[in-house]
Amino acid sequence: MAAFVALVRKDLQLFFGDRRAVILSFAIPIAIASFFGSIFRGSGGDSEPAKIPVAVVDQDGSAISTAIVAGIQNDKNLAVSMPSLAEARSSVQRGRTAVAAIIPPGFGAAAGRAFIARGERPQMEMLFDPSRAAELGMVRGMLTGHVMEAVGREVFNGSQGRDLVDETLRTLDASGMPAAQQETLRNLLQAVQRLNQQAGPSGGAPANVMTVPYTVKESAVVSGNSNVKYNGYAHSFAGMGIQFLLFTAIELGMGILLERERGLWKRFRSAPLSRVMLLAARGMSGTILTLLMLVVSFAFAMVVFRVRIDGSVLGFALVAISCSIMAATFGLLVSALGKTPAATRRVATFAVLIMVMLGGAWVPSFIFPAWLQRITVVIPARWAVDGLDAMTWRGLPLDAAIMPTIVLLGFAALFAALTLSRFRWEET
Amino acid sequence: MLAISSLHKSFGPVAAVNGVSFNVDRGQLVGLLGPNGAGKTTTVSMIAGLVSPDRGAVTIDGVRLSSDTDPVKRRIGLVPQDLALYDELSAGANLRLFGALYGLSGAGLEKAIMTSLTLVGLFDRVRDKVKTYSGGMKRRLNLAAGLLHDPDILLLDEPTVGVDPQSRNAIFDNLEQLKARGKALLYTTHYMEEAERLADRIVVMDHGRVLADDTLAGLRARASAAHGASASLETLFLDLTGRSLRD
Numbered sequence: 137m138a139a140f141v142a143l144v145r146k147d148l149q150l151f152f153g154d155r156r157a158v159i160l161s162f163a164i165p166i167a168i169a170s171f172f173g174s175i176f177r178g179s180g181g182d183s184e185p186a187k188i189p190v191a192v193v194d195q196d197g198s199a200i201s202t203a204i205v206a207g208i209q210n211d212k213n214l215a216v217s218m219p220s221l222a223e224a225r226s227s228v229q230r231g232r233t234a235v236a237a238i239i240p241p242g243f244g245a246a247a248g249r250a251f252i253a254r255g256e257r258p259q260m261e262m263l264f265d266p267s268r269a270a271e272l273g274m275v276r277g278m279l280t281g282h283v284m285e286a287v288g289r290e291v292f293n294g295s296q297g298r299d300l301v302d303e304t305l306r307t308l309d310a311s312g313m314p315a316a317q318q319e320t321l322r323n324l325l326q327a328v329q330r331l332n333q334q335a336g337p338s339g340g341a342p343a344n345v346m347t348v349p350y351t352v353k354e355s356a357v358v359s360g361n362s363n364v365k366y367n368g369y370a371h372s373f374a375g376m377g378i379q380f381l382l383f384t385a386i387e388l389g390m391g392i393l394l395e396r397e398r399g400l401w402k403r404f405r406s407a408p409l410s411r412v413m414l415l416a417a418r419g420m421s422g423t424i425l426t427l428l429m430l431v432v433s434f435a436f437a438m439v440v441f442r443v444r445i446d447g448s449v450l451g452f453a454l455v456a457i458s459c460s461i462m463a464a465t466f467g468l469l470v471s472a473l474g475k476t477p478a479a480t481r482r483v484a485t486f487a488v489l490i491m492v493m494l495g496g497a498w499v500p501s502f503i504f505p506a507w508l509q510r511i512t513v514v515i516p517a518r519w520a521v522d523g524l525d526a527m528t529w530r531g532l533p534l535d536a537a538i539m540p541t542i543v544l545l546g547f548a549a550l551f552a553a554l555t556l557s558r559f560r561w562e563e564t
Numbered sequence: 565m566l567a568i569s570s571l572h573k574s575f576g577p578v579a580a581v582n583g584v585s586f587n588v589d590r591g592q593l594v595g596l597l598g599p600n601g602a603g604k605t606t607t608v609s610m611i612a613g614l615v616s617p618d619r620g621a622v623t624i625d626g627v628r629l630s631s632d633t634d635p636v637k638r639r640i641g642l643v644p645q646d647l648a649l650y651d652e653l654s655a656g657a658n659l660r661l662f663g664a665l666y667g668l669s670g671a672g673l674e675k676a677i678m679t680s681l682t683l684v685g686l687f688d689r690v691r692d693k694v695k696t697y698s699g700g701m702k703r704r705l706n707l708a709a710g711l712l713h714d715p716d717i718l719l720l721d722e723p724t725v726g727v728d729p730q731s732r733n734a735i736f737d738n739l740e741q742l743k744a745r746g747k748a749l750l751y752t753t754h755y756m757e758e759a760e761r762l763a764d765r766i767v768v769m770d771h772g773r774v775l776a777d778d779t780l781a782g783l784r785a786r787a788s789a790a791h792g793a794s795a796s797l798e799t800l801f802l803d804l805t806g807r808s809l810r811d
Contacts, residue, residue, distance in 0.1 A: 142664030146650070146657075153652050399646025403709070406612040407665035408637040562615045 139409055140417050147391070147421030161384055161429055166436050169376035173369030173441060176499070187215035188271050191224040191236040198244030199296040200286050205239075207282035214278065228263045234271040236263040237279060244290070248300040251287050252325065291328065298332050301325050367529050369441035374524035375497030377433050378517050381426040381463040382488040386481060388422040389470030393477045396560075411561060415468055419552070422464030423457075430456050447527040451537030455523035458544035462516050465551035472558040491517045500525075516547040565590045565748045566611070566717050571620035573606055573772075580606040582772035583620070588717065593739065593749040595763030597756070599805050603772040604752040605645065608719050611750070612642045624717065638666055641715030645722045647702045648709070651695035655686060655705055658694060659712055666713035680708040683738055700731025707735060711742070718742060720751045724758065736762060756798045766797075770805040 151157060192208055194201050209216045219227060224236035238261040249255030260279070264272040291297035305325050308318055395401050404414055434456075437443035445452045474480025492498065494508070495517025501509055512518045523540030526532040566588040573581040581603045588594045598604045609615040611622050613629060622629045627636050649658050656677060663673045681687040684704035694702060707723060720739075724732045739762060743749060753759055759766050759780075766783055768776040776783060780797070787800035 138664050138667060138669045142661050146653070146661045149657060150650065150652055399644040399648035400650070402609075402612070402614055402642060402644045402646070403648050403662060404665065405614045405632075406637065406640065406642040407662075408633050408635055409665060410633050562609075 139407070140413055140420075143404075143414070143417035144421045144424070147418065148424065150391075151421075151425055157387070161380065161425075162432055165376045165380035165429065166373075166433050169369070169373040169433065169437070170441070171372075172376060172498070173372035173437075176368040176372060187213060188235070188275060189217070189233045190214045190275055191217045191219050191227055191233045193219065193221045193224050193236065193238045195221070195241050196239045196243040198242075199294050200244030200247060200290045201239045203286035203290060204279075204282050207286055208237075208279070211278055211282070214275070225263055228265050231265055231267070234265055234268040235275040237261075237275070238263070244287075244296060245300065247283065247287050248291055248297060249304065252291055252300060252304055252328070292331055298329070301328050301332065305329070367441065367443050369437050370443045370528035371500060371521070371525055373433055373437040373441075373443060374521050374528065375492065375495075377430045377524070378459060378463075378495065378520045379488070379492040379497050380433075381429060381459060381520075382466060382491065382517070383485070384426050384429060385422060385463040385467030386470055386484045386488060388418065388425075388464065388467030389474060389484065390477050390481055392418060392468075392471035393474050393480060397477065405561070411556070411559070415552075415555060415559070418471075419461075419464045419468055422467050423460045426463045427457060427460035430460065443528060445528055446531030448532075448534035448537060449527075451532075451534040452524070452527035454541045455520070455527060455537050455544070458541045458548070459520040459523070462520070462544045462548045462551070465548040465555065466516075468555040469551045469558075472555040472560070491515055494518065496521045516544060519543045519547075565625055566750065567621075567623045567626075568607070568611065569621050569623070571607060571610055571622070572618045573603075573610060573615060574618055579772050581610070581617075584769065584772070584774055585620075586767050586774060586777050588748045588750050590716070590748050591743055591746045592764045593743050593751055593762050595759035595766040596750060596752040596769060597754075597759055597766055597801060598752075598769035599754075601771075602769040602805070604769055605721055606772075607769070608642075608721050608750065608752060612640060612719055613637055638713060639716045641710040641713065641718045643707050643710035643718065643720045643723050645725060647706050649694050649702060649705060652693065654691050654693050655681065655697075655708075656690040658705070659709060662709045663712045668713060676712050676714065680711045681705075683711065683741065684708045685734060698728075698731075700727040700734075703727045703731055704735060704738075707738060715747070717748045717750070720749065722752055722754070724753070724755070756796070756801060760797055768801060768804050775804045776800075 151161075190208065192205055194205050205216075205218070208214060217227075217233070219236075221238060224233065224238070227233040228236050240258065240261070243258045243260065246255060246258035250257040260283075262272065262276065262279075264275075291300065305322065308322055308325075311318065313321070392401070395404075434443065470480060470484045474484070494512045495501070495515045496504070496512070497517055501512060501518055501522070504512065519540045523537055523544070526536040526540070530536075568587070569585045571581050571584045572579070584603065584607055586594065596604050596607065606615060610617045611629075613632065613634070624636050624639055629636050650661075653661075659677045659680065660673060663669075663676055668676055677690065678687060681690055684707055686701060686704055686708065689697070689701070694705065697705065703723060703726075707720075710718060710720070724735055727735070736758075739749060739751070743764075751758075751762060763780060765777065765779050767774055768783075776786070778786070783797060783800055784795075787795035787797060787803075790803060791799050
């Protein structure tokens, strides 16, 4: 036991004796997690969420198009500008604007006709930045709502709508529609005419017809405690924490390879110590160091960014400890599979970057396509990040920590078994 | 005390050690001479338990060295060719670690550190980090680390590589003292003059085999018989191992 303790103490002495390593291990993950957190902090924070920059070019100038523009301008999710067509195109091309909506001449009248009869539907052109296709989808959905609302309000309650209804009634006989359908539509349009007249020639009070037939109440489900808001820093500190845990684990593996190069491993092997003890001591020091890193970075996030463990504290501890054990055994595996330190570092760093990218450490895994989400369950970083998320901002109880803990310990057992079978024990 | 009998070790198709046998007695220093690739280090590694022999045995006072955790390993001290030290730690911290590997602790460990560092003349630098040491001082500390647990047998794998004459002389004095205390020393080297100065017996190896195992006087007699009275040990060494360059 004295040998075990001495080996662990040596690793800790070496780590804390190297100020540069300490700074790199503690400060850099905190800095990067803070940066990512500030980007992905979500709408639960105190600051206003980012708006989608949208340009609207109204070439129509009708009552309907004016109402559409007014609706877009009042949308809290959009930052609307009103440039010329050339300016809008240039702005999209330069990436300053995600989407530009071009309302062509005659759009309002054509849209009204299409709304109340069989008129041809007008086309609204949307110029978009291909790197922001997701925002195009959002803007399209929002515009649909604003167009429907503007056209509906105008048809039932506006001067342009009155003219459109009158025009449609006049031309109904020549529409080629079956007689029975013509009669039904005539009755409907005459009812609309009466409704419009009741509202008055100037429009009068807005009629509550043909508006979007529902409102939305947005409730973020993040915790059992309704006062808790989503804190994006919780995810970024989990993700970056895991990434740097694994980087530290690589250093652990490098340490063993360097000890081998420097002949130190000969001293260990010539002493009456078991192989399991030699590796277990390294695993223990790796676990202590990585756990300390995780604790320090989350402590920073709690103090500075008000990240909270809204789930089970015990569950958080279980996931954090199992993450650290997994990372330490990954480091041992690196030492078992690696030959020279330099080559091993390159390969291991690449492996870690892939692992954390697929594990959702950079961006949450729910953004991934479904097939990728299914595949990434074989990535330990995914379980680590999901487990920490569950215990922090998701506010889930202890039972949500059990599966990530078991899976992470399973990965640790697998890495340890592979290490024992592949480690180069003979020293010449 | 230390008996090596019919040791064999192959790495793939290459027989690194091929039936090596010799003994090292108490109070005796045996020089293990051979060119690069002769099998010296592999032989020492098998004695130290770093490499498992394919065949043959290493025994200490008749007890066969077996598993990794064999307590018999406590009777062996290894001074590897590499400077197997942590530069970032002090000499004391290095020796505390290496002593703990052999079960030393507390006052016993501190006394062992003092004794070994005093022997190699480094006790006044016990708190200094190893990276502040000269090459010669590191070599002496490397020796102290092998001696820390007071082993009966000391395996020295080219312990004077790259050191200045003063440090080399100091190491030789240390080894003479250890021999006088009854330690059994096995010393691998390329340098004939080291073997001539220190060794009670010299084992010459090449291609994994023992080519000669005799006292210095016996080997000199063989050299004289072949090349005349002025023939050196080096002449005999080259006769035995050939003059072709080794990688």
